[in-house]
Amino acid sequence: MNIGNESHARFDVAIVGGGLVGASLTCALASTPLRVALIEAVPFKSESQPSYTERMLALSHGTTQILSAIGVWPEVIARDATPIESIHISDLGHSGFTRLSHTDADVDALGYIVPARVLGQALMARMDNTEAEFICPGQVTGISYDENCAVLAVQTNNGETAVTCRLVVLADGGRSPAREWLGIKTVSRDYGQTAILTTVTPERDHHNKAYERFTATGPLALLPTSGNRYAVVWTTTSSQAPALMGLADSEFLASLQARFGYRAGNLRNLGARKAYPLSLVRVPNPTARRAVVIGNAAHTIHPVSGQGFNLGLRDVAVLAEVLNNAVRNGDDIGAISVLGPYADWRRADTRATITFTDGLIRLFCNESLPLAFLRGVGMVAVDVFPSLKRSLLRRTMGLAGRVPQLGRGVPLE
Numbered sequence: 001m002n003i004g005n006e007s008h009a010r011f012d013v014a015i016v017g018g019g020l021v022g023a024s025l026t027c028a029l030a031s032t033p034l035r036v037a038l039i040e041a042v043p044f045k046s047e048s049q050p051s052y053t054e055r056m057l058a059l060s061h062g063t064t065q066i067l068s069a070i071g072v073w074p075e076v077i078a079r080d081a082t083p084i085e086s087i088h089i090s091d092l093g094h095s096g097f098t099r100l101s102h103t104d105a106d107v108d109a110l111g112y113i114v115p116a117r118v119l120g121q122a123l124m125a126r127m128d129n130t131e132a133e134f135i136c137p138g139q140v141t142g143i144s145y146d147e148n149c150a151v152l153a154v155q156t157n158n159g160e161t162a163v164t165c166r167l168v169v170l171a172d173g174g175r176s177p178a179r180e181w182l183g184i185k186t187v188s189r190d191y192g193q194t195a196i197l198t199t200v201t202p203e204r205d206h207h208n209k210a211y212e213r214f215t216a217t218g219p220l221a222l223l224p225t226s227g228n229r230y231a232v233v234w235t236t237t238s239s240q241a242p243a244l245m246g247l248a249d250s251e252f253l254a255s256l257q258a259r260f261g262y263r264a265g266n267l268r269n270l271g272a273r274k275a276y277p278l279s280l281v282r283v284p285n286p287t288a289r290r291a292v293v294i295g296n297a298a299h300t301i302h303p304v305s306g307q308g309f310n311l312g313l314r315d316v317a318v319l320a321e322v323l324n325n326a327v328r329n330g331d332d333i334g335a336i337s338v339l340g341p342y343a344d345w346r347r348a349d350t351r352a353t354i355t356f357t358d359g360l361i362r363l364f365c366n367e368s369l370p371l372a373f374l375r376g377v378g379m380v381a382v383d384v385f386p387s388l389k390r391s392l393l394r395r396t397m398g399l400a401g402r403v404p405q406l407g408r409g410v411p412l413e
């Protein structure tokens with residue numbers, strides 16, 4: 001491999017953060033000639049890994065393609081993945097609804113509901129079979145530069161060590177302090193909303209049908225999971241959330257039922273509740289000197305329509321392809337001539353996904369009657385016109401715009 005005059009860099013790529021996105025990039029780069037280090041603060045296979053919780057993730061069709069191409073999807077399917085065959089979208093208190101079906105898109109499933117823990121375990125299993133070096137537990141505490149490489153200061157159980165690389169990939173999550181060290185600017189806005197996550201059992205078989213019900217205080221989603229359970233994502237105002245969290249289980253179930261209605265019959269067996277305050281964080285330019293930022297560190301978005309990890313995984317697919325091409329051409333993978341085209345490729349998808357999720361919240365979390373009328377017309381139009389439905393499906397299935405090789409299910413060589 002040609003590493004030019006940077007032969008003193010121990011690694012080609014150092015990934016900071018082994019959450020779902022950093023771990024996915026490690027798997028995606030396994031088939032390339034790049035020497036990869038993954039630095040993660042929390043010990044591997046630890047119960048406290050913050051990215052691999054019991055939270056349910058809606059994975060788009062495009063995401064399943066990428067996970068297949070990087071050798072992770074068979075393990076996920078074998079463990080726990082529930083197909084979404086249809087989605088019912090409605091607006092509480094107003095007429096008009098839209099139905100999306102896997103038959104509209106000519107696929108077996110519009111997406112899958114997978115516990116983040118299961119996806120994490122499948123990524124771990126795949127990473128065990130890569131040549132990547134794991135510096136874990138290792139907390140990156142600073143980034144500096146040598147002439148031709150970046151130098152990461154890493155705090156490990158054996159003291160501080162220096163890791164040199166040609167490219168740093170920040171996949172260290174929405175609160176990434178490393179962005180600031182590198183002068184990567186962020187733009188953020190508090191939604192004033194909190195998502196309450198829990199699970200329930202519906203009276204009737206869920207038939208792999210998901211619901212997204214918009215209300216003035218935030219969207220309410222019921223997502224089909226294994227064992228005929230629904231994962232509930234109830235978004236409400238941050239001022240109302242503490243009261244909902246404080247309710248007894250029976251009171252919470254009654255409030256949920258009142259908000260959702262009886263489409264799935266009576267809802268029972270409430271699971272544990274967890275609250276997530278929501279804000280939008282985006283990075284106008286995801287690159288810096290010998291560095292690029294991906295995943296939640298580059299864009300933390302509203303969970304409406306479950307797009308966050310899907311968007312981060314598309315960062316992974318494009319970055320892996322760009323780096324693989326660069327290393328095979330003998331280019332310096334940390335050069336701006338490589339990172340610039342990566343940023344250009346990701347701009348349209350990132351912007352469109354943020355506009356889509358943010359636009360849904362602005363449009364639906366609004367009591368204005370003219371807007372309610374427009375929403376009703378819009379949903380009926382999507383329901384009736386196949387071209388509108390296809391366009392919505394392409395966006396939510398992660399197939400809009402220029403699709404990278406991994407997104408077509410084709411492994412990198």
Ligand SMILES: Cc1cc2nc3c(=O)[nH]c(=O)nc-3n(C[C@H](O)[C@H](O)[C@H](O)COP(=O)(O)OP(=O)(O)OC[C@H]3O[C@@H](n4cnc5c(N)ncnc54)[C@H](O)[C@@H]3O)c2cc1C
Nearest residue numbers: 017019020021041051058140172173295296306308309310
């Ligand atoms: C309520 C809710 C529901 C959601 N639902 C969906 C959904 O249905 N579908 C979907 O696609 N997405 C969904 N998301 C979004 C999804 O959870 C995130 O996009 C995804 O988890 C981000 O992963 P990440 O790896 O970028 O970041 P993180 O999960 O935050 O991982 C960052 C990692 O970096 C490590 N780290 C941090 N700093 C350092 C350091 N200095 N040194 C070393 N390691 C470090 C951390 O320990 C952590 O492991 C949802 C999010 C929320 C809040």
